[in-house]
Amino acid sequence: MKRVSLVFTLALAAGLSTQAATAQTLKTVKDRGMVSCGVSQGLPGFSAPDDKGNWTGLDVDVCRAVAAAIFNDPTKVKFVPLSAKDRFTALQSGEIDVLSRNTTWTLSRETLLGGNFAGVTYYDGQGFMVKKALKMNSALELNNASVCVQTGTTTELNLADYFKSNNMKYEPISFGTNDEAVKAYEAGRCDVFTNDVSGLYADRLKLANPGDHQVLPEVISKEPLGPMVRRGDDQWFDLVKWTLFGMINAEELGITQKNVDEMAKSDKPELRRVFGTDGNFGESLGVTKDWMSRIIKAVGNYGEAFDRNVGAGSKIGIARGLNQLWSKGGIQYAPPIR
């Protein structure tokens, strides 16, 4: 991992990231014929390779949607698995075009790390997982516990804050990758594993006996996860942002992977705008007029992507909760396409 960041850093230092300076990500992507997408090293539901080696997950679908909007082909994505600590350097150096890797949107990441968050794909929060045999009901009983955590994450910082503000002591054991942290938790090195709650449910599936472990009820932080792009390229930022907004708007309008062709023929004004039969929104984003139908055909609307990857239709089975549309009791809300 050290070597990877060194390579990225040298690339930065040598100023190879000319595309960043000239703000031409979309052109570079079109010339290359591929979107380069930074993903996790395997977090089921968000970004993980399936048994055939295809990347799947909610974060993966965002990249596929961007590729569909540009190339009309969701497979034109190069996935670059990154550890939490290498991810920002990879984005800064121009190695990847989008960082779609369950990354929390924070102030310092935008002001200091040279990135912009294009929206929120998943409203998450940090939680704790313990063995059921410990018979615990609350995270406030965790005094003196050993906690396994992945290094270079907001998780690590929230953990320190939470234990400090509750006057509890703990022993943090920080690992370079998520898998190493989970393995050490399973080996009994730690009493607790901490991660974003969605990640806890996904990681629990990797354990030998998922049923022996429980996620404690406390959610100790706000973790809005979303795709991040390099600062200074507004065209690319807009495209990624509106791809995600498009998926959310599609769910609101009832456009699904199945009925997309039918809906495209509709003469409702809002649908005509979405499908480009009226107005020219696609081209103003740098792609074609039918960008929305390309996206929906490729990955479906936001709700479909959610269900397929992390929701009711997946092994993880997380309830929509906060991620339900604003009109149905959640907080997912996208500005209108007009």
Next chain:
Amino acid sequence: MSIEPRLPPSRFVARLRYALGGRAGWGGLVVQILFVAALAWIAYEIVENARSNLQAQRIATGFGFLTNTAGFDVNLSLIPFSGSDTYGRVFVVGLLNTLLVSVIGIFFATVIGFVVALGRLSPNWLLSRLSGGYVELVRNLPLLFQMLFWYLAVLAALPVPRQSISLFSSFFLSNRGLVVPTPVANSGLEPFAYVVLVAVVAALGLRHYARRQLFDHGRLIKIWPIVLGLLIGLPLLTVLLFGAPIGFEVPVLKGFNFVGGSRLIPEFVALTLALSLYTGAFIAEIVRAGIQSVHRGQMEAGSSLGLSRGSALRLIVVPQAMRVILPPLTSQYLNLTKNSSLAVAIGYPDLVSVFAGTTLNQTGQAIEVLAITMGVYLLISLTTSAIMNFYGWRLGRSLGST
């Protein structure tokens, strides 16, 4: 009228010309200056380009981040550390942890290396085959794999804290590590420390005297019973007079973990174990090569003087072998220090893990953090080299080479 002796023409300018320009003279000097200027220009361009690119992307630059609050905790620290300390302090914590594991690793690797090398050269069939097998097995498996093995395999075999293996109800071994009582100073500590100091000085003086007697007059004096008496008897006497110098704070299991006592964390044990076993195998081969480079006749000469095998090795062969051993041994020490950066895989908070890892990620200042880290590794390595070169120089002098 006096006659002035003719002085030879001054060679100063010619010498200067040769020193600066080599055989090509002043022309060579110009070429060299141009070359250095080109290098400096490239370096300047790289720095300037990186700076303007970073500025264009609004990525923070500079070393100001070192005084910002870190906000995360570290599980092993030789100095007091909490999340409200600065990144600068994180750096010191990581550096000390790296040095700790390197120094202890180097010590054990050297011991293992010498023991295995002597075992491999031993006339005992079983011993030499076992040593050979160890070397071949350990040096041919990847180090990271060995670390994970010691960490995960050994962890899995150990019980949870509540079912710790306990010794005298004060030492506890579990998958949280080895918990031992912490020594606490009592009033008897001061006289005890003085007595130990006196005993050590006296023992060293005695050794010096015995060597002089041996080398100057050929008298062999047996000093070890006196040394033993000095080092153990005297302090024991003080303990009887002044009471125990230290008490112990015994660890107690409270909730999840032990409270009180000191703890050797499994990450540290696994890392030290893997590093010293791995490097020890390489050192064993270096030592074996060194010993075999000394002519057989030396050993035979020792035997004919009536020295035992051990004494002949210690007094005659090893000092000569050290000249061959030392340079590659230095490389192994440097390798061990650098390999300690694999620690992040098993959660040991070394410099790369907490500084080039967590700090880099939280601040996003990759160039600064990696530059500092590389500088530090370079400094550690150069210091180690310097110490070993000094030792080699002394060794060479004592063996009479110039």
